[in-house]
Amino acid sequence: MSIPFFLLIDRVFPYTLYKFLPMNILLPILALLFLLIIVGGFSVTIYYAVFYVPYVPTPKKIAKKMIEVANLKKKQRVFDLGAGDGRIIIYADKKGCISTGFELSWLPFILAKINILIQRSKAKIYRKNFLKKSLENVDCVFCYLWPSVMKKLQAKFEKEMKKGSKVVSYCFPVKNWKPIRKVPTIKGRGDAFLIYIYEIGKSNN
Numbered sequence: 001m002s003i004p005f006f007l008l009i010d011r012v013f014p015y016t017l018y019k020f021l022p023m024n025i026l027l028p029i030l031a032l033l034f035l036l037i038i039v040g041g042f043s044v045t046i047y048y049a050v051f052y053v054p055y056v057p058t059p060k061k062i063a064k065k066m067i068e069v070a071n072l073k074k075k076q077r078v079f080d081l082g083a084g085d086g087r088i089i090i091y092a093d094k095k096g097c098i099s100t101g102f103e104l105s106w107l108p109f110i111l112a113k114i115n116i117l118i119q120r121s122k123a124k125i126y127r128k129n130f131l132k133k134s135l136e137n138v139d140c141v142f143c144y145l146w147p148s149v150m151k152k153l154q155a156k157f158e159k160e161m162k163k164g165s166k167v168v169s170y171c172f173p174v175k176n177w178k179p180i181r182k183v184p185t186i187k188g189r190g191d192a193f194l195i196y197i198y199e200i201g202k203s204n205n
C-alpha cells in the first residue's frame with residue numbers, strides 16, 4: 001500500500017509548518033535544514049576520521065571471509081569494534097550469533113541502522129566508544145582499525161577477554177601476539193591485506 005506523499009511529509013514535518021508558512025519561506029528553511037544535516041554529518045565524520053579511525057568499509061568478499069575464518073558457532077557473542085555500515089555484524093547475525101557493533105561516527109552509524117532495518121537483522125548497533133565497553137563475555141571480536149588503536153586494545157583484550165575467545169583483525173596485527181592463522185585476501189599483495197586470527201590463551205602467551 002503506498003502512503004500519499006503529503007502524509008509522508010506530515011510524518012517528518014509538523015503539519016503547521018506547511019499549512020501556515022508560505023512556500024517561499026518554508027522551502028528555504030527546509031533547504032537550510034537539509035544543508036545543515038549534510039554538512040554536520042560530514043564534519044562529524046571527518047572529526048572522527050582525524051581523531052579516531054577513518055571509515056573505510058571492509059570489501060564485502062573479505063568481510064564474508066573474516067566471518068568464515070572465525071569459525072563462529074550459533075549463539076556466540078560477537079562484537080565488531082568500529083562497525084561501520086554494519087556489514088560484519090549482519091553477516092554474523094545470519095550465522096546465528098548474538099551480534100553487536102559499536103560505531104562513533106554518525107554517517108556509518110545511520111547507514112548501519114538502515115542496513116539492519118532493510119535486512120531485518122537482529123544485529124544491534126550502538127553509537128558508543130568501544131574502548132568503554134567490556135569484552136568480558138564476548139566470544140569473538142572483529143576489527144579493522146589502525147595500529148595505534150590496536151595498541152590500546154591489546155591491553156583491553158588481555159585484561160578482559162576470556163580464554164578461548166577470538167580476535168579477528170583485518171590488516172592490522174596485535175603486536176607481539178602469535179596468530180593461530182593468517183589468511184591472505186588480495187593476491188600478489190603479500191602481507192599487506194592479511195586477516196589475523198588470534199585466540200586468547202594461545203596467541204598471547
Ligand SMILES: C[S@@+](CC[C@H](N)C(=O)[O-])C[C@H]1O[C@@H](n2cnc3c(N)ncnc32)[C@H](O)[C@@H]1O
Binds near residue numbers: 053063082085
Ligand atoms: C576502517 S572502519 C571499519 C568499518 C567496519 N568494521 C568494516 O569492516 O566495514 C573503522 C571504523 O571504526 C570507527 N571507530 C574508530 N574508533 C572508534 C571508537 N573508539 N569507538 C567506536 N567506533 C570507532 C570509525 O568511525 C570507523 O567507522
